[in-house]
Amino acid sequence: MEEIQQTKKGFVAKALDFIERKGNKLPDPAILFFVLMLLIWVLSAFFSTVSFAEIDPRSQAPITIINLLSGGSLAAFLANMVTTFTSFAPLGIVLVAMLGVGVAEHAGFINAGLKTMLSFTPKALLTPMLILVAIVSHTATDAGYVLVIPLGGVIFYAAGRHPLTGIAAAFAGVSGGFSANFIPSGIDPLLQGFTQSAAQIIDPAIQLNPLNNWFFTSASTLLIVLLGWYITEKIVDPRLRSVTVEVNSEEQPKMDALSSKEKKAFWVSCGIMLLLLLGLYFWAAPADSALRAETGEIAVFTAPLMRSIVPLIFIIFLVPGVVYGMMSGTFQKSKDIIDSMTKSMSGMSYYIVMAFFCALFIDAFAKSNLGALLALKGASALKAMALAPEITIVGIILLTAFVNLFIGSASAKWALIAPIMVPMLMQLGISPDLTQASYRVGDSVSNIVTPLMPYFPLVVVYCQKYVKSTGIGTLVSMMIPYSIAFMIAWTIFLLAYWALGIPLGLQSTYEYIAP
Template identity: 55%
Template sequence: MDRFLNGIERTGNRLPDPGMLFVYCLGLVLVLSALFSMVSFSYINPRTGEALQIANLMDAEYLTGLFASMVKTFTGFAPLGMVLASVMGVGIAESSGYINIALKKMIRITPDKLLAPAVVFIGAVSSIATDAGYVLVIPIGAIIFKAAGRHPLAGLAAAFAGVSGGFSAGLLPSALDPLLQSFTQSSAQLLDPDYQMNPLANFYFTFCSTFVVTLMGWFVTERIVEPHLQSVEVSETEAETTSMGSYNAQENRAFNISSLVLLGMGAALFALCLPEASPMRTADGSLTAFTSPLMRSIVPLIFLFFLVPGVIYGRMTGTFKNHRDIMNGMSDSMKTMSSYIVLAFFCAQFLKAFGDSNLGTLLALSGADLLQAMNLPGQITIIGIILLTAVVNLFVGSASAKWAIIGPIFVPMLMAVGISPELAQAAYRIGDSSSNIITPMMAYYPVIIVFAQRYVKNAGIGTIASMMMPYSILFMVGWTAFLLLFWALGLPLGIGATYAYPVM
């Protein structure tokens, strides 16, 4: 296994810098789009209902528009604002010392042997906050492991596995549930116009999956990844050497008061969300709908929930003597994100061109067409869908975008052979989550590289891929087996869900 992972790391690190990789990929998309635009396809684009046509991005008009909209594409890149706003809030809590003492207390009460499952579990649960776990849980996972005297990249890997590999798991419903349900139901209605599906149709399965993902992540972290990282030296200039075992009475008092304020803010938010007429709900009373004010306020809430206790703690301990110290704390947190901002610029241009070309749609449709032609038994078909979704995820990162493309093909196809839309959606979620952690095309992958470089200067795509490959393989196999076990035992997938669809 060590030789295998070392081979992945060596090969991956021979790749260009991630920023240049996106530049090369952009050039490849431009060339391929010109070539495939001359080919006629029989596929129907499910998003438009028209024949699929690859757009020629080498057209002078498109290239002119691409250059003219570069700044708008960059500033409109969704992960950019989320990452920077969240990091500013977390930066205040870090620079004040609030997170440091919180970790000291956590390490005091958490046995060293349980740090790995705790980090993976918290990562999986963070799916309730949609993408916020990428910029919140992952760096904290590295800090916790470093503070406990363990390799920080092992903590980063465990957190990344929980957040991204376990994205479709969770103890509470998230915005992803109604988002995917809307696509699944509309896809099912292509075959059965009266078909209705509950947004929590996979909730029981995803709830139980949280613990399965935690156990698998724990095993991989301690048996494979952490031993593999023993030879990887941590950069002393970036690694914190602060003792995590002690704190004085003033720090303890400041932490307790800051934490009480944090709990009060949480209680106030809960009270605000509780009434049916709450301004944090949608018009129909939903809190977890993707369009609800609560879901759209996740990043500002993270900013405030770290900023306020961080400022209180800093003022009480003297870390922040005036408002300039607070602003400097935010500025310092931005310094570590400069390389990510550069990466985000090129990543945004590539993703825009790739989406405009329809090449991703062609890959999804051709793969789904092949699976349909194979006419395999139900269990094998489900495994095939999981594998195909994982492969498509290497090219199309967005969970909703992929399902919008392949859902209208997968769902009616499976209904025609007696497999329910709810089961098809559960299979899709496994394939999507399991391969999230190994695709550099995922929007947050550059962020993970930047976090890793805080501890290992020469960390690159190969470093992350070699760490995350074992998680991806075990998640794919173990989670698929868990779904098949659920199916074999007849356990309910979620509210109003079934496994079978009556074939006429």
């Protein structure tokens, strides 16, 4: 371990110290949104006296800045504060989805699924299957951090391999491949909500599909699995072979198998989930289905099916979760189901607080017209630079990856960046769908190398179970190869995906054409 730690002396150690010092000086995201809202107020008062030549695409008149510190604006702010918060698009989307997923998670259904997928995997395919399961775990938000990562150490140790290799591979899949998943999850409508709110600064009528990046994130799953597999076997594992595992014989970890009762509950629940999906398919299949739009189309925003993505996530996880809980004994009475929802919501309490201040900030940013002005100014500057759109997208990925070193929350970062980047790139003809996809790449790749990521210290603790001297530098040294490789390969993958014109997701586009 000393050999590993020595490799982190010098530049990397200094860089980590710098990032940690600067990151610790940042206020909490909720406070940051509040401070930014006050700043918007002050700037709106100042720039409201300035005339600008830029033409507002919404009114075709020179853009004007609204003074939010005027008596009328302050009165409107107080009168509309509650509705501004309750109508904040991402809030209801996330909470409703998490109610269903929370039941499945606390019942043990999701955990049983992850263990089942890993239990029948051949040793030769242990690494790619672990990374795949880690990616799938995003469906249950943070379940991967508390289940898949420590389980990765257990199953690698049980298979006679170094447990830190398993932890590194699982961490790469859970966090480094955060935006790769072929199963829709709560993060999709969450980010789409921020993207749509930002896009409406320029185009109030624009509507985006919650699964506007689904095809791209699905295809990215294969990329992350294959790349993570190669890095694990060729770089990380050989480097860890000389590191002694410090586990007493009586403390040797074992992967708890599902009991016969849990197995039966799991497969019955999977069958019910399949029946729900089949029922949805047969309901939507007829040309005159009530789930289709009036035109008969099913993949357009006006189709009831597309507007029901979040409720469907709620139902498809809720019902199997309840069945599993009742059959396995996790749920003894109906109140246990409600308790699981309550636990799920208690875990969202911080998000609700952050969403309150975020909603006020975005509302102020939009009403002041500063967001539109910044977008127009930024678009003019980018047009003058005559940069290729591809270079602009690469710039967004790099910017996001850098900001991610200081602000770990995906939603908090996008809430800050989206109101600026989405409208600005719309002025350059780049769609919000593509901008969001580039953000998702940058948001993932640097997760695994920043000590400021909330679960980073927890992963260090997982490693210390096997190697007592493990520290932040040790974990970063293990994860840097993944981070660099994911950054380069995923960026190239997005550009190639774009060049081939493959749809990013449902109702997605690469170009934005103003109405």
